[in-house]
Amino acid sequence: MRRVAFAGLVGLVLLYTLFPFYWAIASSLTTGSALFAPRPWPAHPAWSNYTQVFAQQPFARNILNSVLVASGVVGLSLVLGVTAAHALGRVAFRGRRTLLLALLGVSMFPQVAVLSGMFELVRGLGLYNSLPALVLSSLVLTLPFTVWLLTTFMRELPVELEEAAVVDGATPWVVLTRVFLPLLGPALVTTGLLAFIAAWNEFLFALTFTLTDAKRTVPVAIALLSGGSAYELPWGLIMAASVIVTVPLVLLVLVLQRRIVAGLTAGALKG
Amino acid sequence: MARPRETSLLARQRARAAWVFMLPTLVGMALVAGWPLARTVGFAFTDARLTDLSAARFVGLGSFVSVLEDPDWWTAVGTTVRFAFVSVLLESVLGMGIALVLHRRFAGRGLVRAAVLVPWAVPTVVSAKMWAWMFHDVYGVINAVLMWLGLLAEPLAWTAEPSLAFWAVVMVDVWKATPFMALLLLAALQLLPEDVYEAARLDGAGPVRSFFRITLPLVKGPLMVAALFRLLDALRVFDVFYVLTGGGSETQPMAGYARQWMFEFQELGVGSAAATLLVLLIALLTAVYLVLGRVRLDVGES
Numbered sequence: 001m002r003r004v005a006f007a008g009l010v011g012l013v014l015l016y017t018l019f020p021f022y023w024a025i026a027s028s029l030t031t032g033s034a035l036f037a038p039r040p041w042p043a044h045p046a047w048s049n050y051t052q053v054f055a056q057q058p059f060a061r062n063i064l065n066s067v068l069v070a071s072g073v074v075g076l077s078l079v080l081g082v083t084a085a086h087a088l089g090r091v092a093f094r095g096r097r098t099l100l101l102a103l104l105g106v107s108m109f110p111q112v113a114v115l116s117g118m119f120e121l122v123r124g125l126g127l128y129n130s131l132p133a134l135v136l137s138s139l140v141l142t143l144p145f146t147v148w149l150l151t152t153f154m155r156e157l158p159v160e161l162e163e164a165a166v167v168d169g170a171t172p173w174v175v176l177t178r179v180f181l182p183l184l185g186p187a188l189v190t191t192g193l194l195a196f197i198a199a200w201n202e203f204l205f206a207l208t209f210t211l212t213d214a215k216r217t218v219p220v221a222i223a224l225l226s227g228g229s230a231y232e233l234p235w236g237l238i239m240a241a242s243v244i245v246t247v248p249l250v251l252l253v254l255v256l257q258r259r260i261v262a263g264l265t266a267g268a269l270k271g
Numbered sequence: 272m273a274r275p276r277e278t279s280l281l282a283r284q285r286a287r288a289a290w291v292f293m294l295p296t297l298v299g300m301a302l303v304a305g306w307p308l309a310r311t312v313g314f315a316f317t318d319a320r321l322t323d324l325s326a327a328r329f330v331g332l333g334s335f336v337s338v339l340e341d342p343d344w345w346t347a348v349g350t351t352v353r354f355a356f357v358s359v360l361l362e363s364v365l366g367m368g369i370a371l372v373l374h375r376r377f378a379g380r381g382l383v384r385a386a387v388l389v390p391w392a393v394p395t396v397v398s399a400k401m402w403a404w405m406f407h408d409v410y411g412v413i414n415a416v417l418m419w420l421g422l423l424a425e426p427l428a429w430t431a432e433p434s435l436a437f438w439a440v441v442m443v444d445v446w447k448a449t450p451f452m453a454l455l456l457l458a459a460l461q462l463l464p465e466d467v468y469e470a471a472r473l474d475g476a477g478p479v480r481s482f483f484r485i486t487l488p489l490v491k492g493p494l495m496v497a498a499l500f501r502l503l504d505a506l507r508v509f510d511v512f513y514v515l516t517g518g519g520s521e522t523q524p525m526a527g528y529a530r531q532w533m534f535e536f537q538e539l540g541v542g543s544a545a546a547t548l549l550v551l552l553i554a555l556l557t558a559v560y561l562v563l564g565r566v567r568l569d570v571g572e573s
Contacts, residue, residue: 006372006375006377009372010372010377010383013369013372013383013387014383014386016446017386017387017389017390017446017450018386018389020390020398020401020402020405020446021389021401023401023404023405023412024401024404027404035410036409036410037410038410038411038412038415076299079295080295080296080299081296083292083293083295083296084292084293084295084296086292087288087289087290087292087293088289088293091285091286091288091289093285093286093289093290094286096289099293099297102300103300106300106304108503108553108557109308109507109550109553109554110506110507110526110546110549110550110553111507111509111526112507112509112525112526112529112530112546112549113308113311113546113547113549113550114303114304114307114308114311115307115311115529115530115533115542115546116307116310116311116314116319116533116539116542116543116546117306117307117308117309117310117311117313117314118303118307119533119539120307120310120324121302121306121307121310136302136303137303139299139303140303140304140307143296143299143300143303144300144304147296171288172285172288172289172292176292197392200394201394201395201396203394203395203396203509203510203513204509204510204526204530207513208530208534218394219394219395219396219397219510220396222394222396222397222400223396223399223400223513223514235404235407235410238400238404239400239401239404242397242400242401245394245397246393246394246397249392249393249394250389250392252392253385253388253389253391253392254385257381257384257385257388260388260392261388261454261458264451264454264455265454265455265458
């Protein structure tokens with residue numbers, strides 16, 4: 001009896017977390033007026049929403065934009081993050097505590113607080129309606145937690161390694177690139193993944209700093225997707241687009257869930 | 272005499288190297304965080320318009336006054352604070368429930384844990400769209416199921432009616448953020464010692480009693496920190512409201528209000544003043560939370 005109740009509880013948890021995806025998939029396979037009569041599974045499942053979202057919208061371009069922006073953000077965040085974490089995690093210098101607190105502060109303030117200043121900067125640099133504008137602005141989201149997380153991981157590396165290298169006359173740069181970097185592989189994957197998801201999901205900057213369909217990233221494209229009719233949104237297309245961008249993330253999460261949880265808990269519990 | 276001098280020289284060299292290593296990040300943060308923030312605060316004291324930023328004139332506290340005199344601003348403040356409080360409360364309770372379920376050993380636990388993490392990874396815009404479709408007033412599955420069960424006589428306009436739209440947004444946010452809570456709490460639960468529960472069971476304490484007397488006090492620290500992170504996230508909320516309600520003035524968070532003044536009404540000064548007020552409010556609430564909750568943020572200074 002208790003086991004049945006527990007299984008029911010687990011089932012309830014699964015239903016709650018997964019039903020919206022199930023419904024999005026079912027709807028994305030439904031076409032025409034069948035969409036307006038909800039039923040558990042489409043009577044005539046069809047792929048036409050998937051082909052149409054690429055034919056009617058520059059959706060392939062939007063995906064490419066998102067991949068480019070997110071990769072740029074991850075690359076820059078990791079390079080800057082690793083060097084900064086080396087200093088913050090391994091060296092006791094004056095001002096370290098202040099720097100860490102400043103980073104924490106930046107990760108707490110709202111995106112909209114930098115919006116008008118960032119707009120001026122982006123326009124001043126001639127980057128308005130371009131992908132570099134989105135890479136630049138997304139750094140404000142990813143850089144603080146990248147540095148913070150890598151600092152936590154960097155602290156856990158043994159001191160003896162560093163001492164041995166220093167005794168052999170290695171410079172800090174050599175210690176970082178030759179001794180620490182190979183050991184930081186898993187930490188870099190975790191941190192990079194969290195930064196990738198943050199950049200991939202970013203909406204406010206992408207909405208504000210782009211103007212044309214061809215420069216939009218996936219979240220903005222989906223949010224603004226509208227069809228021929230002025231009265232009803234093309235829900236079938238929207239669901240198809242949602243499923244397309246969600247599947248890779250779901251696969252990433254399934255494969256790397258342990259690392260993600262490790263990263264989230266390291267960031268929050270030790271933070 | 273030579274020895275200490277040598278080590279202090281080494282220490283100084285290391286400190287200098289540390290600053291060199293920090294330099295790229297410091298420059299980056301100054302460029303993408305410090306400067307834009309300073310400019311936003313600067314704009315807040317001007318009558319800057321989007322069309323011609325260089326024509327901005329200093330107007331003192333004028334923009335702040337016009338924000339504070341706008342009833343829409345106070346609606347946005349109310350909406351945001353209520354949203355943050357309600358959704359974080361629900362996420363904590365639900366997250367704790369899911370964490371307790373996942374803490375038990377059962378077949379397929381790894382898969383269930385992965386499934387729980389999935390909503391967290393989905394872009395907010397996508398989750399808002401998926402729920403917007405489920406909430407659709409005429410064709411939505413939620414109305415259909417509720418009417419089929421006989422709980423509703425006629426369909427509800429979930430996203431159009433302001434009071435309902437608020438709860439629709441809360442539901443989407445809770446769905447998306449509960450996994451974060453659940454997994455942090457699960458990590459905290461797994462650090463708890465088994466023998467305390469053993470002792471409680473021998474003393475005849477039931478599961479409910481040992482939850483409130485043992486588990487809850489022991490995970491209070493991580494729970495408070497996780498809730499703070501969520502609270503900060505909820506106070507700056509923008510995407511869910513924008514996608515689900517289309518930014519009507521009755522259901523608009525503070526960040527949406529600020530953005531609307533900046534880019535739709537093109538009054539960058541007024542919008543910047545609203546954004547500055549949001550920063551001040553968040554700083555204030557964080558300070559109150561840290562003091563009242565006696566939360567210590569360990570910066571790892573050892």
